[in-house]
Structure formats: C-alpha cells, structure tokens
Amino acid sequence: MMKKNFLYFTVMAIAVSLGSCKKELDTNPQERITLDNYYKTQADAFTGLVAIYDRFAFQSGGLYDKSAIMDVASDDQLAGGGSSGDINDLQVMQNYTLNASTGPHGYLWNRGYSGIFRANVLLSKIDAIPMDAALKARYIAETKAMRAAFYFDLVTFFKNVPLIEGVVEIGDIYNITQAPPASIYAYVEKDLNDAIPNLPNTVPAATEGGRLTKGAAQALLGKVLLYEKKWQAAADQFAVVNGTAPGVSPSVYGYKLYPVFGDLWKPANKFNSESIIEFVHSSKSNGNWSAAGNSEGNLLSITTGPRGYSKVLSTAPDYFSGYSFLVFTKDFFDFIHKDPRNAATVANLDSLQTNGIAKYTPGYNNTGYFFAKYMGLTTQAAATIPELNFGIDEYEIRLADTYLMEAEALMNAGAAVGAGSRAYILLNAVRARVGLNPVAVTQDNIEKERRLELAGEGQRFPDLVRWGKAAATLKFKGFIAGRHEVFPIPQNELNNTKLEQNKEWGGTK
Known part of the structure; x- marks a missing residue:
C-alpha cells in the first residue's frame, strides 16, 4: 500500500464520471477531471x-x-470491545448472527469490487x-496481480460473484449476473500467470x-491452486518461492525465515526476508477521526x-491503552501457552494485573489474553492522534x-x-526457527503448526473452511453447517439487480 495523497485525482475522476446526470451549466469544463481526460x-x-x-490494504x-473479520470468525478469538454492540459487525461475525443486511461482508464485497x-x-x-x-508492462502486471487477489477473496468468501472483465457502463451495472466459481478461479489463475513474467524479482x-x-x-498463485486442491501445481509454485534449501539458504527471490519470530512485528523490521505480501502502514499519515x-x-x-492500561511497575510492558478487541479464548491460550511463540502472540494481561505489574479495565468477552502481534506500544505512537497512526505493517502472506x-x-x-523429504524439511524449518524438535508430516501436525504460527493473522477461519472442519470446530459459536461456509451476498447488492442470493442464505444461486 502506498500513500493515499496520490489518490485524490483518481478518486475525483471516478466520482465525477459516476456523478449525477444534471447539466454542468455552472462548471468550467477546463477544470473538470474525468476518466477520458485524466489518464x-x-x-x-x-x-x-x-x-x-x-x-x-x-x-x-x-x-x-x-x-x-477472519480472526473473530475463528475458534481462537472473540470480538471483545466495550460491549456486545461495540463494532457490531465483528460481534455478529463472532456469534454467526450476521445476515444479508448486517455484518462485515459488505466491507469485503466493496473492498473487492472497488479494487x-x-x-x-x-x-x-x-x-x-x-x-x-517495460515500466508499462510492470504496471499492468501489478494491476492484474491485485485484481486476481480481489477476485480470489471474493470467490473464497462469497462463492457466487460477478466476473467483471472491463469497465462497465452505468446503464449496465444493474444487469450484471454471477459467474460459476470455476470461471472466477480460472480468471484468477490467468491474471497471475500473465503478471508473473513482468514483475520484478525484488524491489528496493x-x-x-x-x-x-x-x-x-x-x-x-500457489495459494489459489491449494484452495482448488490442485496439489502438485500448488507445490510447484511454492517450490520457487520457498527455494531449494528451505530454512537454510534464501530462495531465488531472497526469502528466508526471519531469525527471531517475535521481531517480525517490530516496525523497524518492515519488508524483512520473510515478508512476501505486506500491507504497509505509516505513523506519519496524520489520519484523523473524520x-x-x-x-x-x-x-x-x-x-x-x-x-485503561497503566503500568504499576516500571518494568511493565509498554502497551498503548486501546479498545480490547480480538481477545484470545482460554482454549487457545492453553494450546499455545507452552509453545515458544506464546509471548509474541499472547499478552497475558490478567497475569500482569494479578502480579501487581500493571492494571487494565476488563472489556466485553474479557479473557485476559490479548492479541500481541500488532498491539501498539507507547514508544511507537505518533505525536498526533496516535490511536490512528501506528506504523506496524500486516502480513498478507x-x-x-x-x-x-x-x-x-x-x-x-x-x-x-518421511524424514529428509522436502515436506518434512518445510514443516520442521518453521518449528526449528523457534527451537522446537521435528514432527512427522501429517494433516494434524500441519493444522496444529498453522494454528500456532499464524495465530491472529486471518488464516485460521479460511483454513477450517477449506479443511471441512469449520462446522465441528465452530459449533460453539453458532456456526451452522451448510450455511456459514460462505457469506451472504450483501442486500444492497441484490436490490434492483440481477444478482441472486446464495442458496445457503435462502437464495437460488
């Protein structure tokens, strides 16, 4: 993600081109910016x-x-916040009480299709x-890769979505229909295969x-193929990314596991050797509540x-007081507690308070176990409106x-x-980075490792769905088999259009 300051004229071009049909009698045409005269x-x-x-991003x-959204949909985290209605979109996601009109899926749909x-x-x-x-080819490649990412998210979350290949005229917007999921996946694969040759190996x-x-x-592309269960094709893509000696030497693109797990979430370590797709954040954007x-x-x-966080002892962690969302469940804390990744993943506020080290005000769904990876520190806070301007990046992959x-x-x-195989080396390189002994390559061990390694990074819920384990694992939250594997098409998108609701949500698609 790059600075939004560059976006003003592009946004204005879109806004003007999609504006009202009234005559612009009082507008100087030389001052207007449209899609036709901007690019x-x-x-x-x-x-x-x-x-x-x-x-x-x-x-x-x-x-x-x-x-x-993915975190609160999982079994490992709860919405939290100040009350049962605080950021209601997350609350209804946690409890699986969302519907076509209420929930965070409108954001997911709009993010995808605006992109x-x-x-x-x-x-x-x-x-x-x-x-x-060459520069033009690169811009096209970046654009196609992002378009593929948007479509992959949309088909993963909603299953039945429109395939829009070009610029749609205003009069045709309401006539768009959904494409079969297989067509979306094929389009995603094509965009990524088109993009790869013209993208740089590395960037400064x-x-x-x-x-x-x-x-x-x-x-x-490897992830897309994995979700399609095209196992060997997925492995072939990952093999190039991961390199010939995983955990030992960098891949052809320079990727290598970062040596200290907990340091992955320090702002000073942006764009490190482990980062593949990173959503960039800045402490200098002067974001505000408007x-x-x-x-x-x-x-x-x-x-x-x-x-309401405050230190009692000077040795207490330097947490910036926040809003208590995305707290971990007791079950997850018990699962990770003896793992070396625990300290970088979970902030145990109850322990700090019980031992007289720090104080905090329990929020809704409080368990005492807070999500530490992206939690802000006072030493990282921006001078102006610090709560909106933390510069800790997020990993997409x-x-x-x-x-x-x-x-x-x-x-x-x-x-x-077996021992010595590539699959064995890959799995156990992740464990070796945090000092753990090797384990056999089994579905259960891979699932456990992903849960420990990627906690709070938005991977757990999609993993459970693609493994076919969401219904059993998330039943305690209200997950209904045959319904909650996909999101409902937002009601606003159905009104006066030819889009059809997913059958899981009472529709016909």
Missing part, C-alpha cells in the same frame, strides 16, 4: 496504480479489516499512455516496499490494546505460511513425507 501521462498511470494498492471506517473497478479502469487506459514499455524497500513482486504473485478508515495507520494496533502450504500440498499430492 494521459506516466504520472497519471502511477496514480491509478496507487489507487488500486489503496483498496488492496483497505481498512474499514468501522475500525476493522479482512484479518480482523477491481480501479484495476479495470487502469487496464483500459494504460495502452494509450506514452511511457517506457526504501522506495518501493509493499509493491508486488514475482514471488508475491507466485505465492498467491475518516478513520482512510488512515495509513494500522487500526489493529489500537483496537487490540487493553482498555509470509514465508512460514508458504512453507506450511507447500508441505500440505506435497502431502496431498502423494509426495514423500
């Missing part, structure tokens, strides 16, 4: 690209993002823009950190912090994730999994 220069193309990145003005709209606009205009051919972190690379697109979702700060840093996905793909493809 003329290389600078315009770059601004359009930034606009797509903006949707890629978009956070809701309701103070949550995709990762937060696809921006991608389609740029792709429709960029061929006519005079600019360096200081000036282009967060932009997509070959490895990022290949990792995403449009909290437009802040470049990481909103998880404030929402996950403990309410990191190397430990791709190691575990490749091991899973190899196992399901029928490859060797």
